[in-house]
Amino acid sequence: MSRRQLLRRAGLFGAAFALGPAATPALAFTPPRFGGDEPRLAHLVGDHHVHSVYSHDAKYTFSQQARAAAEYGLDWMVFNEHANFGHARHGAALEHQEILKARAENPRQLIFQGLEWYIPAAEHGTVFAAPGPNEVDPLTRFELAYDGKLLGYDKGGAADADTARNEAHAVKAIRWLAEQRRSGYVNDVLVLANHPLRLGIDSPHEMRGWRDAAPEIMIGMEGAPGAQGAAIPGWRGATSIRGEYENKPSAQSWAGYPADAYLTYGGFDWATATVGGLWDSMLAEGRLFTITSNSDNHRTVFDTWKNGDWPPGQNFDTTGKLPDPVQTDTPQPGSDFWPGEFSRTHVGVTGYGYRAVMAGLRAGRVWVDHGHLLDGLDVRLKRDCDPGRGVTLGGRLRVRKGERITLYVTVTTASRTNPRGILPQSAHVDVIRGAVRGPVTDRDSWQAPDTRVVRTADVSGRTGTYTLHIPLTAGDESFYVRLRGSDGNRHGTGCLGAAVDPHGPIPHEPGHGDPWAGTWFYSNPVFVDVTGGW
Numbered sequence: 106m107s108r109r110q111l112l113r114r115a116g117l118f119g120a121a122f123a124l125g126p127a128a129t130p131a132l133a134f135t136p137p138r139f140g141g142d143e144p145r146l147a148h149l150v151g152d153h154h155v156h157s158v159y160s161h162d163a164k165y166t167f168s169q170q171a172r173a174a175a176e177y178g179l180d181w182m183v184f185n186e187h188a189n190f191g192h193a194r195h196g197a198a199l200e201h202q203e204i205l206k207a208r209a210e211n212p213r214q215l216i217f218q219g220l221e222w223y224i225p226a227a228e229h230g231t232v233f234a235a236p237g238p239n240e241v242d243p244l245t246r247f248e249l250a251y252d253g254k255l256l257g258y259d260k261g262g263a264a265d266a267d268t269a270r271n272e273a274h275a276v277k278a279i280r281w282l283a284e285q286r287r288s289g290y291v292n293d294v295l296v297l298a299n300h301p302l303r304l305g306i307d308s309p310h311e312m313r314g315w316r317d318a319a320p321e322i323m324i325g326m327e328g329a330p331g332a333q334g335a336a337i338p339g340w341r342g343a344t345s346i347r348g349e350y351e352n353k354p355s356a357q358s359w360a361g362y363p364a365d366a367y368l369t370y371g372g373f374d375w376a377t378a379t380v381g382g383l384w385d386s387m388l389a390e391g392r393l394f395t396i397t398s399n400s401d402n403h404r405t406v407f408d409t410w411k412n413g414d415w416p417p418g419q420n421f422d423t424t425g426k427l428p429d430p431v432q433t434d435t436p437q438p439g440s441d442f443w444p445g446e447f448s449r450t451h452v453g454v455t456g457y458g459y460r461a462v463m464a465g466l467r468a469g470r471v472w473v474d475h476g477h478l479l480d481g482l483d484v485r486l487k488r489d490c491d492p493g494r495g496v497t498l499g500g501r502l503r504v505r506k507g508e509r510i511t512l513y514v515t516v517t518t519a520s521r522t523n524p525r526g527i528l529p530q531s532a533h534v535d536v537i538r539g540a541v542r543g544p545v546t547d548r549d550s551w552q553a554p555d556t557r558v559v560r561t562a563d564v565s566g567r568t569g570t571y572t573l574h575i576p577l578t579a580g581d582e583s584f585y586v587r588l589r590g591s592d593g594n595r596h597g598t599g600c601l602g603a604a605v606d607p608h609g610p611i612p613h614e615p616g617h618g619d620p621w622a623g624t625w626f627y628s629n630p631v632f633v634d635v636t637g638g639w
Contacts, residue, residue: 173445183231478592
């Protein structure tokens with residue numbers, strides 16, 4: 106089902122869904138018995154990490170960001186402004202009025218309100234809610250009670266920020282959000298960890314702790330950070346890295362990460378880009394942990410707007426909102442792309458609406474790309490003896506030991522030039538497979554030694570829509586498969602060696618990271634639960 110068909114089916118391009126959060130019920134995912142036959146999906150494109158003048162370090166008005174998102178084809182977006190007292194006391198309510206007006210004027214654009222949470226003892230996270238009568242109040246209550254910056258529990262607070270007390274407060278915060286959802290006080294709420302390895306302070310045991318506190322709330326992490334324009338040659342300087350991953354380990358960094366962890370690989374965070382690494386170690390427990398990609402837009406590269414001047418006696422604490430930007434006609438400092446311009450998160454849905462998007466994220470029906478590398482990706486895994494459609498990303502296929510199954514990967518190649526003026530072309534599609542062994546004994550484990558690239562399909566020169574048929578066999582133990590691919594311009598041996606990943610993404614030289622010259626896509630996994638023989 107195409108996005109156009111989905112919008113047409115919704116009526117008035119989704120107006121009935123967009124204006125009422127209850128119009129699209131939450132889509133529960135029930136694991137199938139044997140095999141599976143999930144519905145046809147449309148994929149809506151979005152960005153869960155966008156800032157405006159309601160963040161103390163950003164620049165653009167709400168309208169500027171919303172217009173840019175529409176121009177670059179986003180169906181949904183989240184304004185997750187930085188937590189601070191000015192935002193909690195003033196800015197959140199002011200922005201909500203703008204969001205309500207925008208929803209009414211353009212119901213095709215799904216605009217969520219959120220918060221960039223300073224996770225106690227750790228990095229940042231996106232927290233966002235479904236529209237409803239209590240949409241803003243839980244976010245501001247959460248901000249005041251659980252934000253690490255406001256409490257002095259985060260990396261910018263006291264010297265002892267990385268403590269058991271502060272880590273426990275982060276877990277308590279996620280459980281509080283889960284209770285607001287269970288009680289019906291908020292229609293829905295989700296949390297994602299942002300740029301997890303930028304500082305190396307999100308330890309594996311913390312990430313597992315957040316996930317385990319409420320898996321239906323804390324659903325995943327940014328597979329790729331924003332600030333993808335940070336290392337455009339000649340722009341920010343000779344030491345610049347894509348994603349602004351320019352930090353060395355600090356006293357608060359988790360000591361178990363190697364030096365390689367503090368870089369991006371093809372623009373993706375080390376936790377995601379390393380085959381057999383941290384993300385795979387979490388998936389190998391048999392539990393979904395979703396990845397996303399987004400703009401984290403504060404200041405767009407080559408843009409000519411600058412922040413406006415404060416009127417006498419005003420500041421962010423008193424207003425919760427920066428002065429509107431002023432046009433200078435001179436390029437201003439920046440590392441980011443507009444929402445949808447470079448980074449995109451694609452979510453498989455069966456209906457058009459806010460809760461449909463959130464349900465798709467929660468179910469893990471997600472793939473991401475950079476540079477508009479693909480127009481479409483549909484993944485189905487099915488038993489060879491079943492006539493149905495099988496299960497898709499985030500799903501679970503139950504099979505018998507020794508049973509033959511086939512992975513169907515339907516790719517729609519880019520049909521138009523991207524915002525850089527390049528017609529993207531895919532070079533390969535990689536299948537990554539890992540054994541599922543259950544919960545780990547060491548909660549700080551970051552390796553999955555049985556995960557590796559098991560097949561690479563050369564798709565150079567293929568255009569239009571085509572389907573790869575990849576045969577698999579269920580062995581003695583359960584496993585998962587996930588996909589990755591690129592334009593083939595930059596690759597090399599992965600962090601854990603050629604036997605694991607012979608042609609993975611690699612870091613660029615500092616100051617020479619043109620993001621358009623090396624683009625990748627990643628998908629969430631599909632799990633295969635293997636039972637006894639026939």
